[in-house]
Amino acid sequence: MIKVISYIVILLLTALMSFFLIFNFSPSFKKSVQLKIVNQIDNIASSRISNNLNAKGSVAAEFINIPIEAREIAPDIIQVTGVGNTHVIQTSEGDIMFDTGLSIQAAKQMSALSEIYPEINLSHIILSHSHADHTGGVKFWYEDGVKIITHVEFEEEQRYLKELETYFWNRNRTLFPFMPESPPKLDLLSTGGIKPNLLVENDRPFKFTKGGMDFEIYALPGAEGSDNLVLWLPQKRVLFSGDFFGPLFPQFPNIFTMRGEKIRKPFEYIKSLEKIIDLDPVMIIPSHKDPLDNTFFINEGIRKILGATKHVHDETIKGMNSGKTVEALMREIRLPPELSITQEHGKVSWAVKSIWEYYSTWFHFDRTTELYAVPQSDIYNDLLGIIDELKMQKLIQNYIDRGDFLKALHLIEIVLFDRNYRGPVLNFENFVLKELLKQANDTTKNSYEIYWLNYKLNNNQERLEAQ
Ligand SMILES: [Zn+2]
Structure with missing residues (x-):
């Protein structure tokens, strides 16, 4: 009997040892095990959210219920849907990725892509900004030699978001009660740790050609932080906008988000919008929800966002100079009917307060x-x-x-x-x-x-x- 037990123990130990050896010395095996774990975590998280009454009807619940599938949205452009979309632009000399979705959805996004495009050969990963719903998949997609392109401010944004992770997590959990109690401990799932090797500066676009296709990357700060960039395909006049416009289009921008994070410069956003009008896209591919390809709708939308942001910015400045209180301006400043756009994400009265505090900071000269x-x-x-x-x-x-x-x-x-x-x-x-x-x-x-x-x-x- 003892012999049988020791035989079983030896067998188990050998199996365990070979698992650890293969796990540590075969990167592809390690990755496949990690992806299986991540997939399980995603299954638990999704059912947790679907079962949570507070999440029903909310934008967050709507996003988590978006089915994960890969589809060709334009010639040579594949979009893998999810909370955050992952995009692949195919060229004869390799593929470019724009944004990488949420870490917990990476396994499902990878398998969805491999169903229609199994032979992906990545040379660049471009990240629209440092938020976790755009960068979470990097650790899974990245292979040796792949270039990661970000805005020059990316690492600073990543740093403070990581250092204040607990603080922001607790705030976000107040607004999204279905979130787990604490941030993920697993390194693969947690935010931060991305090391870009190509940085794009404001007013200095980075351009390259691959397989006959031109790529232009523009730094357009002011939208979801100071590290926003967009990818422009000039031959196709297609713009990958990341989160530049937010989850809805056209929407009033979320200039300072009420859940926290650093300031977003209102005037930079106005300049960035003007840059997009100059590019004159026929198709906009945001990293949330569906692409837009109605040029009239696109043009009208961008002009309204620009007009509305400028109006609120200029009226706030006028009011500050005339000695009105911030609260009076929050009540008075309204969008004129011709510039009326949804405030479901960014709210005009909060933008007034944000712009006020952006220019004059914390002391209101009141008490x-x-x-x-x-x-x-x-x-x-x-x-x-x-x-x-x-x-x-x-x-x-x-x-x-x-x-x-x-x-x-x-x-x-x-x-x-x-x-x-x-x-x-x-x-x-x-x-x-x-x-x-x-x-x-x-x-x-x-x-x-x-x-x-x-x-x-x-x-x-x-x-x-x-x-
Ligand atoms: Zn986002």
Whole structure:
């Protein structure tokens, strides 16, 4: 019996040892094992999102449900769909890749591509910017000798996104509650670690020819960060836009995103839009969703985005010079009807605030206390101690009756700052948040505003249930 057991143990050990030897010394075997693991993680993540009630109907859920398939969208151009699209441009001397999708979708994107194009021979990977939904697949696609082309600012963007990973992860999880508790530990799946070997500078396009096809890479900062670039195929007049236009077209730009990240320079974005108008594309291939090939729609769309961004930028500057407050400008500045475009992603009033703070930074020259590290909320508890609670509730009710929901919310926030508070003001908060959500849904439908209000409503619900 002991002999049989030791025989089995020896067999198992030999199998394990050969697995580790092959795993470590055969890169292709290692990659195939890693891809299988990644594929399993993706299956779990997708079902987690589909099962999560909060994700239903959201843009994030819509994206994760996009089927992963490879399709020829123009001669010599293959798009592999997913949360972020991966593109392959075929030439007789090798293939160029533009953007690489999410890491957890890499295995599925690779197998979808191999079904219609098994003999891929990559020479360059071009990355539109450093966001994980565009760079996640690099570690899987990369082979020795492949050139990785990015904007010169890519590494700096990658650095701060990595260093602040936990901070941004926690913020994003508030808005997207279906996200796992912490960032992926597996090196292959985590962000960062990409080392570009060809950098493109602003105003200095990088051009090359391969298999008779011309490639021009333009740095167009200001959209989703300072490291944006686009790929232009001049013979075909096709533009690979990455995230330059955002997930919708035409949409008002998300100048500073409310979920955080560094500033996006509004004037750079305007200059970048003008550059695209000069190129005059007949087809735009974004790294999210479907290509656009209606030239009238493309031209009209870009002109509207440019006009709308310029209008909001110039009106904000005018208002700043005339001494108006940022809040007054947030209320007053509107898109004229001829420039009206969706604010589902970027919101005009938030752009006003962003532009204001972009030019004048953190001190609003409003209150002295702004200069010091004691927030107003530090006195809320003492204040409540001397305020008649019933009078406070009556004031909140009056504001609500007059439709002054934001004034009501200011008072509500003072009361609810005490996490142990249980009482009728929680019901007022519930009512006001629902009204704001209704207004958001009836007007801009801005997804980030809706995510935030839902998050606060869930919090409110938990507190109401606990009382
Ligand atoms: Zn993206």
